[in-house]
Amino acid sequence: MEPDPDIQTVPKGFRCKLCDVNIPNEPSLEAHMKGKKHQHLCRLRAKRKAQEENSVYVSGFKPDTSTSELAEYFQQFGPVAEVIVDKERSLYAIVEFAESASTEATLAQLQHCLDGLKLRVKPRERKEFKLASKEKHDRTKPHISLEKLNHELCLTSSVNEQMQKMVEIFQLSENDSKARQLVVQLLQEVLVEFLPDCQIVPFGSSVNTFGSHSCDLDLVLDLENTKAFQNRTRKSEQMGENQSEDGQSEDSILSDIDLATASPAELLELVAAILRKCTPGVHKVQTVSSARLPVVKFSHRQLSLQGDITINNRLAVRNTRFLQLCSGLDSRVRPLVYSVRFWAKQKQIAGNPSGGGPLLNNYALTLLVLFYLQTVSPPVLPSVEQLKNMACEEEECVIDGWDCTFPSQPISVPPSKNTDDLCTLLFGFFTYYSKFDFPGSVVSLRAGCTLPITEFLSRDDETPDTAESSDAARQKTTVRPKLGPVNILDPFELHHNVAGNITERTHKNLRREFCEAEKYCRSLQYQRKSSKGKSWGLVKLFTPRVEGVSSSQDAIEKIPEIIIPFRAAILTQSFRTELSSAAETFRVVWFKKVCSILEVVFNDILKCTPSDQVEISQDQTKAKGDTEEEEVNNNQSLDSSSHQPTAHAGIKRPLSIEEGPSSSSSPQGKRMRLEPSADYPEVAHWNWTQTHPVWAGRRKIRRVLLKTSDETSKPEGGCSSIESRVTQYIIENDSNPKDKLDFQLDALVVGSDECTKAVLKFKETSDPTGHFQDFFHFLDSFLPKMVETLLAKSE
Ligand code: ATP
Numbered sequence: 203m204e205p206d207p208d209i210q211t212v213p214k215g216f217r218c219k220l221c222d223v224n225i226p227n228e229p230s231l232e233a234h235m236k237g238k239k240h241q242h243l244c245r246l247r248a249k250r251k252a253q254e255e256n257s258v259y260v261s262g263f264k265p266d267t268s269t270s271e272l273a274e275y276f277q278q279f280g281p282v283a284e285v286i287v288d289k290e291r292s293l294y295a296i297v298e299f300a301e302s303a304s305t306e307a308t309l310a311q312l313q314h315c316l317d318g319l320k321l322r323v324k325p326r327e328r329k330e331f332k333l334a335s336k337e338k339h340d341r342t343k344p345h346i347s348l349e350k351l352n353h354e355l356c357l358t359s360s361v362n363e364q365m366q367k368m369v370e371i372f373q374l375s376e377n378d379s380k381a382r383q384l385v386v387q388l389l390q391e392v393l394v395e396f397l398p399d400c401q402i403v404p405f406g407s408s409v410n411t412f413g414s415h416s417c418d419l420d421l422v423l424d425l426e427n428t429k430a431f432q433n434r435t436r437k438s439e440q441m442g443e444n445q446s447e448d449g450q451s452e453d454s455i456l457s458d459i460d461l462a463t464a465s466p467a468e469l470l471e472l473v474a475a476i477l478r479k480c481t482p483g484v485h486k487v488q489t490v491s492s493a494r495l496p497v498v499k500f501s502h503r504q505l506s507l508q509g510d511i512t513i514n515n516r517l518a519v520r521n522t523r524f525l526q527l528c529s530g531l532d533s534r535v536r537p538l539v540y541s542v543r544f545w546a547k548q549k550q551i552a553g554n555p556s557g558g559g560p561l562l563n564n565y566a567l568t569l570l571v572l573f574y575l576q577t578v579s580p581p582v583l584p585s586v587e588q589l590k591n592m593a594c595e596e597e598e599c600v601i602d603g604w605d606c607t608f609p610s611q612p613i614s615v616p617p618s619k620n621t622d623d624l625c626t627l628l629f630g631f632f633t634y635y636s637k638f639d640f641p642g643s644v645v646s647l648r649a650g651c652t653l654p655i656t657e658f659l660s661r662d663d664e665t666p667d668t669a670e671s672s673d674a675a676r677q678k679t680t681v682r683p684k685l686g687p688v689n690i691l692d693p694f695e696l697h698h699n700v701a702g703n704i705t706e707r708t709h710k711n712l713r714r715e716f717c718e719a720e721k722y723c724r725s726l727q728y729q730r731k732s733s734k735g736k737s738w739g740l741v742k743l744f745t746p747r748v749e750g751v752s753s754s755q756d757a758i759e760k761i762p763e764i765i766i767p768f769r770a771a772i773l774t775q776s777f778r779t780e781l782s783s784a785a786e787t788f789r790v791v792w793f794k795k796v797c798s799i800l801e802v803v804f805n806d807i808l809k810c811t812p813s814d815q816v817e818i819s820q821d822q823t824k825a826k827g828d829t830e831e832e833e834v835n836n837n838q839s840l841d842s843s844s845h846q847p848t849a850h851a852g853i854k855r856p857l858s859i860e861e862g863p864s865s866s867s868s869p870q871g872k873r874m875r876l877e878p879s880a881d882y883p884e885v886a887h888w889n890w891t892q893t894h895p896v897w898a899g900r901r902k903i904r905r906v907l908l909k910t911s912d913e914t915s916k917p918e919g920g921c922s923s924i925e926s927r928v929t930q931y932i933i934e935n936d937s938n939p940k941d942k943l944d945f946q947l948d949a950l951v952v953g954s955d956e957c958t959k960a961v962l963k964f965k966e967t968s969d970p971t972g973h974f975q976d977f978f979h980f981l982d983s984f985l986p987k988m989v990e991t992l993l994a995k996s997e
């Protein structure tokens with residue numbers, strides 16, 4: 203009988219390469235080959251092969267040629283099943299016939315003409331990414347220098363080639379992989395001595411196909427079987443037997459610890475002790491219990507490898523399998539991920555050196571790339587939900603209540619219809635995220651689209667997990683990712699924001715770098731090799747970020763503009779619920795609240811007075827006439843629902859700070875006008891006058907006032923009552939009131955295709971003593987913090 207190319211003989215039986223499973227003996231092999239999964243994958247493979255053989259690759263037609271025109275032309279060679287045109291630039295098409303004879307007939311014809319243009323027609327080839335397997339990058343060599351990398355990249359002839367080169371240079375070499383396997387084997391052998399039936403499983407970059415020379419070795423210690431062993435041993439002990447069925451002595455290390463009840467920290471201490479005392483070559487063993495998942499860190503001296511061991515972290519092993527699958531689905535995934543990872547490292551936005559930190563980790567960054575590939579049109583990758591539906595029964599997988607089902611092999615997934623090249627996709631990646639509203643949306647790889655943040659705002663963060671709730675119920679009722687400036691849901695653990703560690707600062711840097719990269723990719727310098735030997739393509743993109751050197755984006759931010767970012771995490775539950783019910787208009791509701799707070803800050807905390815210089819609109823004239831009424835009715839809440847989008851005459855009275863913004867009786871700004879335009883964005887406008895230098899010497903006065911008050915020490919802008927008293931103090935002690943400073947403030951809210959935020963633009967309208975710069979400089983740091991403090995109290 204002909205040997206089956208899918209079946210490999212291995213020391214413990216057979217391996218089916220198609221299904222990626224080991225089979226112990228011949229009868230099982232026979233059953234496997236007749237089984238549903240194997241048969242299903244064989245059929246799919248045959249179908250894909252036929253699809254490929256039945257298709258031709260066409261170029262040279264006019265950009266406005268429609269798919270039906272192409273179908274009509276190729277119909278002469280046989281029935282056409284489908285025509286896919288590259289949507290981005292209409293440069294190529296794939297024409298799929300119903301029968302392979304039509305492909306042969308098409309290719310046999312020497313010339314094809316459509317609309318007066320000569321078409322180029324070629325067999326459709328599935329572009330497999332070619333690895334330079336003989337590249338020598340062994341672990342002992344220092345990492346490639348940037349200079350050498352740039353040189354190598356410049357030798358190529360296109361960005362596509364450069365991106366492929368990135369994989370060749372950075373991927374794990376054979377030696378690298380062997381070193382990692384050796385450590386896994388060593389740890390397995392040692393740990394199993396103490397923890398019978400345990401298993402050490404690698405995950406993360408060592409095995410997810412995106413690893414690089416210097417990446418760490420992430421390992422899971424799976425103790426499920428050891429727990430079962432311990433149970434059996436205990437039962438037999440109770441029955442008076444001295445030895446377990448496996449012949450292990452009762453006085454093994456397991457007699458000191460109950461695996462069913464031990465905390466992760468206790469288990470890790472045990473593992474750390476085994477590593478320290480009994481594992482050759484392992485040193486620098488350290489437990490980190492404060493991490494989200496406690497880990498034991500270690501190094502291997504001879505193999506110069508750093509490793510992490512977590513316990514029973516089966517979700518991580520599964521999400522690593524998911525990354526492997528995505529990588530196998532399309533040959534463009536790896537070059538994209540490698541290029542983006544390197545870019546992000548150069549720009550200091552990803553790659554926390556010791557695991558924890560405020561930057562994106564590589565897992566989160568990789569998910570951003572995969573998500574972009576799900577959303578590009580036509581998609582390069584399917585959503586996780588679609589993948590689930592492509593899996594067969596045997597591939598169903600639920601871990602800790604989370605559905606982790608997806609096909610084990612790429613062959614189960616239809617190939618993408620997207621024909622964009624790498625250069626276009628990388629440009630597309632930067633474009634997509636440069637316009638992305640990170641704080642106002644949630645990235646969901648499961649759905650393959652963004653989810654509105656409002657879906658996550660009404661959920662109660664404090665609800666405890668109920669032990670008795672079923673897994674399914676738990677998923678539905680307590681899905682509660684920690685919201686932050688960047689929200690990326692784990693594809694499986696749906697209550698986990700994998701970018702929950704990102705700070706406002708990292709988010710700002712991230713956005714700036716996306717915008718800079720997008721701008722660069724639009725230039726010819728990115729797209730074309732320089733004929734004059736200048737750096738081009740990825741080389742310029744990978745220029746390291748130098749701290750302190752302002753980019754063009756920074757320069758733009760120097761105009762008198764202050765940003766109030768939307769931060770879901772700081773809002774009170776009741777305001778989150780209000781935003782949640784506002785659905786897609788949540789930005790306007792939030793903005794109105796910010797406007798109300800701005801009035802409190804300028805009118806009551808900084809004691810500015812509404813200026814007379816503004817031209818009053820019709821509404822405002824009316825409002826001015828209503829002054830007395832307003833003065834009586836000054837007990838107005840800042841609740842946005844009660845906010846009137848017209849001007850209000852104000853009165854001045856010191857803010858009773860204990861009331862906070864939610865119950866503040868502060869008046870509305872006299873000149874504020876919220877334009878209730880039906881269209882987004884909304885804008886607001888005020889004119890104010892400041893007669894005293896309320897920005898000068900605040901820190902010192904605050905310190906003095908804090909000493910005589912019950913308030914605990916608060917940073918600038920952290921407490922409205924203190925800030926109000928600081929201003930009052932300055933005004934009362936200003937023996938020489940200066941010429942007044944008039945300024946105007948225009949506020950608008952943006953979002954949806956950029957980050958949700960309020961943009962505050964300031965302009966001096968009369969500044970005879972030149973104080974505006976000092977005042978603005980003070981506002982630049984004070985205002986965002988003060989608004990945030992008041993928002994955090996606001997109901
Ligand atoms: P590196 O080269 O930086 O080690 P990596 O691909 O191993 O890259 P890590 O960020 O180290 O990425 O993550 C390793 C694995 O740990 C991931 O594959 C994932 O399974 C898990 N992981 C990491 N970060 C998170 C997170 N924030 N949430 C959930 N799982 C995570």
Ligand code: MG
Nearest residue numbers: 406407418420
């Ligand atoms: Mg890692």
